[in-house]
Every structure is written in structure tokens, then in C-alpha cells.
Amino acid sequence: MAYDYLDLQCADQIVLNDDHEALKKQVRKFVNEVVKPASIELDKMSALDVIKEGSPYWTVMRKMHELGYHTIFIPEELGGIGLDPLGLHIFFEEMAAGSIGLAVACGVDVFPSFFTSLILPDYPELEELIIQPYVADRDCSLLGCWAITEPEHGSDILTPYQDHFHNPRITHQLVGKPDGDDWILNGQKAAWVSNGTTATMALLFFGTDPSKGLAGGGIAIADLTVPGVSRGKALEKIGQRDLPQGEIYFDDVRVPKERIVCTADAYEQMTDLVLGAANAHMAVMCLGGARAAFEETLTYTRERVQGGKPLCEHQDIQRRLAEMFIEIEAARQLSRNVLNYNLWSFPPHTTYSMVSKIFCSRTAFDVAQNALQIFGGNGLSKEYHIEKLFRDITSTRIEDGSNETLTLAVGHEILFGERPY
Amino acid sequence: MPVFKNTEHLYETLGGFWKALYERQDFSQAVKSAGIQIKFEITDPQAVIWVGPDGVEFGEQNLKPDVTMQLAGDTCHAFWKKEVSLPVALAKRQIKSKGNIAKVMKLLPLVKPAYDMYPEYMKKHGL
Numbered sequence: 001m002a003y004d005y006l007d008l009q010c011a012d013q014i015v016l017n018d019d020h021e022a023l024k025k026q027v028r029k030f031v032n033e034v035v036k037p038a039s040i041e042l043d044k045m046s047a048l049d050v051i052k053e054g055s056p057y058w059t060v061m062r063k064m065h066e067l068g069y070h071t072i073f074i075p076e077e078l079g080g081i082g083l084d085p086l087g088l089h090i091f092f093e094e095m096a097a098g099s100i101g102l103a104v105a106c107g108v109d110v111f112p113s114f115f116t117s118l119i120l121p122d123y124p125e126l127e128e129l130i131i132q133p134y135v136a137d138r139d140c141s142l143l144g145c146w147a148i149t150e151p152e153h154g155s156d157i158l159t160p161y162q163d164h165f166h167n168p169r170i171t172h173q174l175v176g177k178p179d180g181d182d183w184i185l186n187g188q189k190a191a192w193v194s195n196g197t198t199a200t201m202a203l204l205f206f207g208t209d210p211s212k213g214l215a216g217g218g219i220a221i222a223d224l225t226v227p228g229v230s231r232g233k234a235l236e237k238i239g240q241r242d243l244p245q246g247e248i249y250f251d252d253v254r255v256p257k258e259r260i261v262c263t264a265d266a267y268e269q270m271t272d273l274v275l276g277a278a279n280a281h282m283a284v285m286c287l288g289g290a291r292a293a294f295e296e297t298l299t300y301t302r303e304r305v306q307g308g309k310p311l312c313e314h315q316d317i318q319r320r321l322a323e324m325f326i327e328i329e330a331a332r333q334l335s336r337n338v339l340n341y342n343l344w345s346f347p348p349h350t351t352y353s354m355v356s357k358i359f360c361s362r363t364a365f366d367v368a369q370n371a372l373q374i375f376g377g378n379g380l381s382k383e384y385h386i387e388k389l390f391r392d393i394t395s396t397r398i399e400d401g402s403n404e405t406l407t408l409a410v411g412h413e414i415l416f417g418e419r420p421y
Numbered sequence: 422m423p424v425f426k427n428t429e430h431l432y433e434t435l436g437g438f439w440k441a442l443y444e445r446q447d448f449s450q451a452v453k454s455a456g457i458q459i460k461f462e463i464t465d466p467q468a469v470i471w472v473g474p475d476g477v478e479f480g481e482q483n484l485k486p487d488v489t490m491q492l493a494g495d496t497c498h499a500f501w502k503k504e505v506s507l508p509v510a511l512a513k514r515q516i517k518s519k520g521n522i523a524k525v526m527k528l529l530p531l532v533k534p535a536y537d538m539y540p541e542y543m544k545k546h547g548l
Binding site for chain 1 (some may be wrong): 507518
């Protein structure tokens with residue numbers, strides 16, 4: 001039986017113009033001069049030192065705000081750079097080629113402000129209160145995060161439209177109670193909140209109606225500088241050590257009604273929409289990581305001599321480099337098409353975003369694993385950058401939804417979803 | 422029973438509202454300088470409204486939209502009455518859009534003055 005696949009290219013033609021080429025050059029220069037050196041330095045520091053004032057993390061984040069890179073999702077009319085989908089793809093591939101962790105930090109930074117721009121028709125006062133100060137920020141005194149996972153909820157809280165999402169025994173650990181039109185929040189978010197230890201605001205997911213299980217939730221643009229908000233310790237991790245992550249605790253924190261994006265009536269759909277955007281971007285970051293591992297390997301095989309000649313002159317090394325190249329090129333085509341389609345069509349086809357994230361993180365891991373083998377014993381040594389890339393890339397198969405859970409969600413969609421296959 | 426009884430009624434009321442909005446210098450100037458061509462594909466009743474640099478047009482035209490919004494007539498009415506939140510409507514598939522999301526966002530500041538005009542305009546038409 002033939003299945004009705006989605007013609008991803010029908011959204012819009014992908015054509016690189018002069019602006020895209022200039023953007024690629026500009027971001028690559030920034031990454032080589034600022035992001036990559038900082039990432040290498042941060043990798044050697046403790047999680048606590050990473051977030052201390054004066055650390056390279058703050059140098060990078062401030063420089064990004066200086067250049068306006070924190071506004072790439074905010075349209076020009078609201079003062080942002082407002083990149084198109086292809087521009088976003090180029091930006092995040094280049095950023096992640098320097099550091100996946102800092103690319104994620106940059107991506108989640110804009111979440112609260114981007115969702116604020118969506119509810120401006122309802123609450124125009126938020127333009128002055130949130131968007132204008134964020135867009136004008138040059139010293140990173142305003143920084144965003146995406147706070148969704150909880151100690152007991154990781155990939156499950158990211159995957160709506162499945163049985164577990166409606167089980168009333170599985171409920172949010174950050175709980176909201178209505179107080180007039182406002183909400184009072186109590187509970188905590190997981191140690192995996194990216195920028196969780198450093199952000200001043202969050203796109204925050206919380207429970208509103210436990211009888212509906214995880215589907216009984218709400219989303220807020222939360223101010224994390226108000227009384228009642230506190231942070232957990234900075235998380236020590238195997239990879240992406242340059243990305244600060246940690247818990248956020250809420251103790252009787254009031255969120256006014258104008259900061260509520262949605263409550264239970266649209267929570268499941270909205271979660272799907274956010275996942276559709278997040279996975280499509282995470283795929284691009286995996287691609288960037290894969291490319292970095294490939295580039296490191298290419299250079300190494302030209303310099304390293306074994307058996308009386310450079311590695312690259314060995315036939316099997318040439319085959320392995322070609323395998324990496326094939327995977328990376330396929331990952332770029334898929335992730336570009338999915339990002340382009342899903343940012344041109346609203347609401348997105350989230351299944352394709354998940355497919356792209358799964359494929360690109362697998363590609364990144366395959367490439368990194370093969371690269372490490374080619375480096376041999378040197379690849380296991382901290383003296384070679386490939387060791388760091390391998391650790392950073394390993395995380396991508398778990399973050400933004402573990403690949404196993406996302407694959408199950410894709411399978412569920414194929415069999416029981418909105419689109420017939 | 423839909424708010425707009427039929428296509429003619431929709432063009433007369435909702436279409437008329439867009440034309441009235443376009444007569445405002447600030448709005449039409451903003452659309453012209455943004456250079457955005459928006460196509461509204463409306464169901465219940467079936468209708469097509471174009472808003473772009475050359476003005477407001479009804480029905481199929483030989484124009485290329487930058488952004489296409491698909492929605493029901495009742496959703497249009499609820500949107501202008503501020504009874505529907507845009508992100509919620511997008512998430513719930515009550516509104517579907519095709520086009521660069523950045524361009525969709527460009528619309529938002531442009532429609533601000535319309536919220537005040539809409540209830541008064543519709544009242545005149547008995548809605």
C-alpha cells in the first residue's frame with residue numbers, strides 16, 4: 001500500500017540569496033573567533049564556575065546580545081533580526097558547529113519573547129513590558145529559557161496525543177492554582193532546564209487540571225526574578241558542559257493573567273506546536289555537531305601518518321570519510337526541508353520534526369563514533385577536540401525527547417495520527 | 422448558524438470592515454511598506470479576501486500570497502472580537518497559515534487599531 005507522504009518541498013523553494021551567504025560568513029567568523037574557543041574553555045570548568053560572572057559563557061551570551069542574535073526569531077517590525085527559515089537553518093548549523101551547547105543556550109533564550117509576540121494581540125502591553133526591553137538588551141541582563149521537563153517527567157511530557165498524556169495518575173510536578181484571573185505556582189522543574197540556572201524569564205509549562213493528566217496544563221511567560229523563584233545547583237554532565245542546566249523551584253509564585261499563553265483547553269495542541277518547532281531546530285544543531293566532527297576528522301587524516309603515509313591516503317579511510325559525508329549531506333537536506341516546511345506552515349507537522357531530530361542525532365552519533373575510531377588512541381585523549389565533540393553529541397540522542405520515545409511517537413502517529421499513512 | 426449568513430453577507434460586512442480599515446492611512450501605509458500580500462481563505466461561508474499593497478480584493482485573484490490564512494467565518498468574527506487567542510487558534514487548527522512565520526508576525530502590530538473599530542463597525546451591521 002502506498003502511503004501519502006508529505007511533500008516537504010511544496011512549502012517554498014529553498015534558494016540561498018546574498019543575505020544567506022553573508023549570514024553564513026558572519027556567523028562562521030563569530031563561531032571561530034568567540035564561540036568555539038569559549039566552548040573548549042567552558043568544557044574544562046566546573047558547572048558552578050561556568051555560570052559565575054566573568055566566565056566565557058557570559059562573554060558569549062553578551063556578545064550574542066550585542067550582535068542582536070538573540071532576536072533572530074523576532075520580526076523586524078518588533079525590532080528583531082527576524083531571519084527566514086533558511087536563515088535560521090544556516091545560523092544554527094554554524095553555531096552548533098562551534099558548540100551544540102551554546103547553540104541550544106541561544107535557541108532557548110528567545111522562547112519567552114517569541115511566545116510573547118504571539119499573544120500581543122491579546123495583551124499589547126507586553127510589547128513594552130517584555131519584547132522591547134529584550135530586543136534592546138545588549139548586556140544579557142535579560143535571558144530566556146524553556147522550562148518544561150520535571151524530575152519525574154522527561155520525554156513523556158514532550159509527547160502529546162498518546163495514552164500516557166491523558167492518564168490522571170501522571171501529573172505535573174509544578175502545579176498552578178487559579179487565584180482570580182491569575183495563577184499561583186508551586187513545585188519545581190527538572191535539572192535539565194537549559195539556561196535554567198541563569199535565565200531571567202521562562203516559557204514555563206505547569207499543571208492546571210490534574211484530572212486530565214499531563215494534558216491538563218498551562219503555559220506562561222514567567223518572570224524568574226520575582227520572589228518565590230529559586231534555583232537548584234548547576235548540573236555536572238558528560239557533555240555540553242558549556243550549557244548551564246539546573247532546577248527552578250517555585251514557592252507561591254504569582255503569574256498574572258496577561259502572561260498566560262494558554263491553559264488546559266489548548267495545552268496539548270500547544271505542546272505539540274512547541275515540540276514541532278523545537279525538534280526541527282534540534283535536528284539542525286545535531287547536523288552542526290556532525291559537521292564539526294567530520295571537519296576535525298578530515299584535517300586529522302591529512303596530518304596523521306600511519307603505515308608510512310597520511311591516513312587520508314588509505315583506501316578504507318577514504319571510504320569512511322565518504323560515509324560520513326553522505327550522512328551529513330542527507331541530514332542537511334532533511335533538516336532544511338523540515339524546518340522550512342514547518343516554519344512556513346502553521347501549525348507544523350510535528351511528526352516530521354521528530355523524524356528530522358531522530359535522523360540528525362543518529363547521523364551525528366554515527367559520524368562522531370566513526371571519527372573517534374579513525375583517531376584511534378588519540379581520540380580517547382582529552383588533547384584532541386574530537387573527544388569533546390563525541391561527548392557533546394552523545395547528549396543529542398536524549399535531549400529534546402529521547403530518540404526511543406520520539407520514535408514511538410512517530411510510530412503512533414503513523415498508525416493512529418491525523419494524517420493517514 | 423454561522424455569523425455571516427452567506428458569501429455576499431460576509432463580503433458586505435467583514436469585507437467592508439477590511440476596506441474601512443484600509444482607508445486608515447496608518448494601516449494602508451504599514452501594509453504597503455511591509456509589502457505583504459495576505460490571502461484569507463474563509464469557510465462557512467466560502468469566501469476569499471486579499472489584503473495587500475494594492476488594497477483589499479474579494480474572490481480568487483491573479484496574485485501571489487506571502488501568507489495564506491485558512492479559517493472559518495465564525496473564527497474571523499471571534500478573532501476580531503478578541504474572543505480567540507491567535508496562538509491557541511493556531512495550535513487548535515482553527516486557523517492554519519502558510520507562509521513565513523516571521524511574515525505572519527508582521528501582521529500583528531498592523532491589526533492593533535482594528536480591534537477598537539470592529540465591534541462598532543459590526544454593530545452598524547446588526548452583528
